[in-house]
Amino acid sequence: MVCKPSVSPKIADMRVLVVEDDRKTAGFIQKALKAEGFAVDVMPSGADGLRALETTPFDAAVLDIMLPGRDGLSIVRQLRQAGSTLPILLLSARGDVNERVEGLDAGADDYMSKPFALAELIARVRALGRRTGEAKSNTLRVADLSLDIISRQALRGSRSIALSDREFRLLEYLMRAPGRICSRMMIIEKVWNYDFDPGSNVVDVYIRKLREKVDADADTKLLHTVRGVGYTLRAP
């Protein structure tokens, strides 16, 4: 079988700008992203960050909200007003629901509160790169698994799968971007609509249930665990 080349931009080609004033924090973010194959530039202030974004074509940006001079939110607003579609991840020291909503309303694509796990940061920056071109069709397909999002019917080969509401939403989220690594927190936010970590293993339990239904008697497994990060659904 011939593998089709991926249409999404390769991670190695992705150039990411990190705007963070704390030198140590900026340092380890840069190191962690570089280790994953991203090209990373760091700017220590909002004004420098904005200038860099206006002059250099980046593929994604990681912005701290509290920056000297110019805060992250106002940078996002200015970029969006200028028509930029650059994927932006906001980092914040405040962990409150309001600020998250404010950040996403300002036009940011994602939001993460400090202190964060490095694996979580990497998963989210990767997801930013994949954001372009999500499936618009009413039927999602990954290998022989298909999900009709109108009739809510799931089929593995010719076998019909009965799903509860939560299981359906979880499967839909995973199938929207096959191959994307989804952290537990990303799943909690998107499937459960919680803006805070319920601090537990709800996701693991639901993934286990879903796996029993989707992969149980199939030869090829589609739902994979990414150790220390979360889960992904992909064709073999």
Next chain:
Amino acid sequence: MMRLRHNLTLRYSLVMAACLAVLSAVAYHEFVREPRLFQAAKVADQTEYEWFEAAEVAVFASMPVIFCFGWWFIQRALRPIDDLVSSVEHFHAGNLQHRSARSFNLDEVDRLATAFNAMACRIEQSFQQIQAFTLDASHELKTPLTIMRAQIETLLESDPLSALQRESLHSTLEEIERLARIVDGLTLLMKADAGLVPLRREPIAFDELVSESAEDAAVLALPLEVAVEIPRCDPALILGDRHRLRQLLLNLIDNATKYNRPAGSVTISLTAIDRTAELRITNTGPGVAPELAERVFTRFVRGDHSRSDGVEGSGLGLAICKWIVEAHDGTILMTPAPDRTTVTVRLPLSVPEPARNGDGQKAKLP
């Protein structure tokens, strides 16, 4: 509603009318009666009588003019008070920049406006200080936590680690998480104290939130072998903030699951009676001492078992619950018994009348 301006105009008009009446009576006596008495002997003086008629017409025609002038005049005189009232009405946590316009004529109203502006300035400053302080404190505390966390994660990836080292690093990571939650909780409560946390007020099907949370709780309780039951869940529409209400339910149900005995149970029931939604969450397990029951909603006060049982928490969960409930005009109560604990939350049901002054309301702690 009687406004000061109506009142003053009315009095002014009455006084004017009374003056006019007296004036007319005097004029009548002077120009009509006296000439008549005088006329008993002489012939009527026609010109005197005509003069009186002209005066009468002039007096009555001037009444509306006097009234309109008074209305305008008093409106001008009272405008500074009107401005001051609307300034005070518009001054709240969401609009601290509002100041009253001054007339600079140094009368009582002008002095009152000056005093109000000075007070508004001080309040605005203290609100800004709280806002800035919570933001700075959060930033200054979270930055070292972020660095510590990253360093421990990096350490955990280095290879030759003994089981003991690994365990101790994981435990440190958990404590960092806990500290971060405490920072979040404290800054939230500080801002709530100052009335700086905006609360949405939209119609919410509370019963749906409750059954959803119960479903999640059942999943969470699986490894603890705790059964979650929901025997009654009446439809209950309330005006509230969806995120905050979910946070409330999750905190309460999480507590009920955590502080439980193995093979115990959590019973959740929602009843809607007499414009009140009553949520009762009962769990089996070591109850708190009765003397602690009221204090558990205070910051950092925890049930006597919670520390010794090694259950982790921020010590702020119930204080946040209390704030959320009270910001929704409700009450929260813990009733301990030797082998079970019940938490009762009462929230007002949404009344169908659309005129409810809740939009954009700010939440404030008592």
